[in-house]
Amino acid sequence: MSKKKNLRGKKRSKQKKSSRRKVSGVPFWRQPVFLGLLIALSAFIGMLLFSRIPSPEEVAPTPQIVKEISLTDLRVEVESLLWRLGLKPEDVNQQPSEGVLDLRVKGDFPDEQQVIGFDERLQALSTQLRVESYPPRRELRVFSGPALTVRLRFLAPSLQPADPGPAVTIIMDDIGRSLDKVRRVLALEQPVTLAILPSTPYAQRSAELAHDEGREVMVHIPMEPQGYPAIEPGRDALLLEHSAWEIERRLKYMFQRIPYAVGGNNHMGSRYTEYDAGMRSVGEFLRERGFLFVDSRTTGKTLAEQTMQELGVPSVSRDVFLDNNQDVELIRREIRRLATLSKRYGLAVGICHPHPETIEALQLELPQLAHEGVRFVSITEAVRVAQSRGN
Structure with a gap:
């Protein structure tokens, strides 16, 4: 009997303990998790409610009306x-x-x-x-x-008289491969404008040396020639397949490579300068940045100068290639012919290259022509002469 009573007593104590644990209706080990979920849910609902109320800082400002200027x-x-x-x-x-x-x-x-x-x-x-x-x-x-x-x-007042005297501009293309040749050209008393290829190893340094001597530089812009791709115009050349965006990107890179540039002229480009849409993209880039352009006239069908004039870009065209034959005496003869054209038309533009024979011919001929009264001017001055004459 005593054993039965003990067993009943133990069962009753267990039942009392279990009933105490079930008072909340949730098992005891789950109570902290439940409370955490309630807190997280409350916070989430609060965030939703407050996010719908705009704060004073978030009120959109009244848009300003920009007046259109005519x-x-x-x-x-x-x-x-x-x-x-x-x-x-x-x-x-x-x-x-x-x-x-x-x-x-x-x-x-x-x-x-x-x-x-x-x-x-x-x-x-x-x-x-x-x-x-x-x-x-x-x-x-x-x-x-x-x-x-x-x-x-x-x-300029000096350009306003009816006849300011003949003027000659000489541009030397393909600069940037040799600093020694640059120094020899800059040593000339008469100005020679340097047209620098952007991809050459000494492009930037050549521009800096010219600037230090008070000489002008241009970007010698590679453009697609007839016969491309068999004839390669060089790295980053402008091609007919390029979009206006790609043309602008390449031109930006070229002008960044050559400090102090006043404008550009075409390297090759016998096909590209016949391409109206491409030359318009080039012209718009130059116009927006105040640059000039020289048409090297590598094709008789060039649209370059005509397009530049239509867009309002200051421009002139090449009259004579001075060193198609790399012979000192023949080059001297072409320089003389250029001077004769300047006397006839008031301005003549010649293009040459940094061949040893060309540099020697310039050293011999330019001082003599200057003594005879021929003015050798920078490309910027040449454009102003052309503008003053209504060219």
């Missing part, structure tokens, strides 16, 4: 600048250029304070407008965002 508005400010410079209507000649107010002005280039004042007045019209000054080229340009809208080209 060429008429810009013309008023341009005429105001010219009036402040003391110029008369007959001193200003507008050039045909689609979407750009392109003016040639007979007068002195504005000083720094006048340019700053002009820029401030344009800023009052629109913060999208900015003025860029190019004193060496005697040009002011107004941009609306990235787009060129106004170009003012001031003709």
Whole structure:
């Protein structure tokens, strides 16, 4: 009997303990997890509720309306600048250029304070407008965002007489492979403009040496020739298959490689310069950045200079290749012919290459022609001469 009573007592104690554990309705080992889930759920609901209420900082600002500036508005400010410079209507000649107010002005280039004042007045019209000054080229340009809208080209007083005298420009192509040849050309008293191939090992250094001597440089832009790909124009050349975006990318790279460049001319390109769409892409790149272009005329069907003129890019064309025959006396004869053309037309542009015979012919002939009154000028000056003559 006593054993039965003990067994019943143990069962009752177990039942009491188990009933105490089941009071909450959830097993004891699960209670912390349950509480954690409740807390996480509450936090999530709170985040949803508060995310729907916009804070004062998140209220979208009222969009600013940018006033569209017309060429008429810009013309008023341009005429105001010219009036402040003391110029008369007959001193200003507008050039045909689609979407750009392109003016040639007979007068002195504005000083720094006048340019700053002009820029401030344009800023009052629109913060999208900015003025860029190019004193060496005697040009002011107004941009609306990235787009060129106004170009003012001031003709130097020395270029305004009817006959300033014959001028010759000599460009030496294919520069960048030898610094010794660059130094020999820069040692000439008469200026020779260097056209530097971007992919050559001494491209940048050649440009720096020329700049130190006060000489101008251009980018010698490789372009697709007739006979491509059998005839290779070089690395990063512009090809007919390229899109406008790819052309701009390659040109940016070339001009970054050659500091102080004032413009470019074509290397080869007998096929590319016949390609209207491609040359327009090149011209738009040059126009937006204030560069000039020289048509090397590697084909009789070239569209280069015509396209540049239509786009308002300062440009001239090559008249004579000086060293098709690498013989000193024959090269001297071609230099003389170039000088004769300059006397007939007022300006002549010759292109040559850094052959030893060419450099020797230049050393012999240029001082003699200068003594006879022929002016040897940089390519920038040549473009201004052409503009002053209405070429």
